[in-house]
Amino acid sequence: MHLDVVDLRTFYYRTNLGRVAQKAIRDQVTAFWPEAKGQTVAGFGFAVPLLRPFLADARRVIALMPAQQGVMPWPAGADNVSVLCPETLWPLPAGFVDKLVLLHGLETSEQPSAVLEEAFRVLGPGGRALFIVPHRGGLWARSDRTPFGFGRPYTLGQIEAQLRRHSFQIEGHRAALFALPSERRFWLRTAGLWERVGRRLPAGLMGGVLMVEATKQVFAPRPTGLRERMRRPLEALEGGLPAPAPKPA
16 A cells, blocks of 8 residues: 655655655665766656756656655656656656666555566666665564555565566665664664664665665577578478589580
8 A cells, every 4th residue: 555645755854764764765876876867767656855866967857656645746946757647557658767766666556566567668678777665674664653664575585586577687785774763863863873884784684675776688589590591491492403414514
């Protein structure tokens, strides 16, 4: 079940804990993708807190928000790039997107396979996607005070296996949100320290969210030998034809 866009906006933009979470995850997004100059960047779910770094250099930025969640205008003070759409029918042509971010779009969907099929469809060949999901073993998935406490949490093996089943090629993974999901001043003030410490640990063991980067690889079809046979169409008849007479000296 998708969360309401009002609740998501309130958490990320109007609470101290939400701002901490936004910064921790966005820092890891820019670590994966330092730039997207001249590229098309899209987000699905509630990915707008992570798309801002790409507004300056990307060719275009598109924020897709599922109908079950609702939509809000974004970015503030600029031309709106948010679009309300069915979660399994995105208003983008096939192969249109170079980089795609999913946040609160997969774990809350009742049709995750269809969402992944749409993600694969809109990516161009070699396009990159970043899937951000609650970590089943993390503390954030156990607290309903944050959006990560809703929906279906994943282990690293589960999310990577699901992506492979939908033809994605795994390129790498990270984790984020190593501080406690608490509004207490100590945890808010030391969140940056916990993030730096947590990055040294295996991603599958710690962290409130898992971030998996995957690419769309389109392989050329294997040759069937038809082309070679077409070059010599009479080869099958050669056994039944008389040998040509020798030329006179």
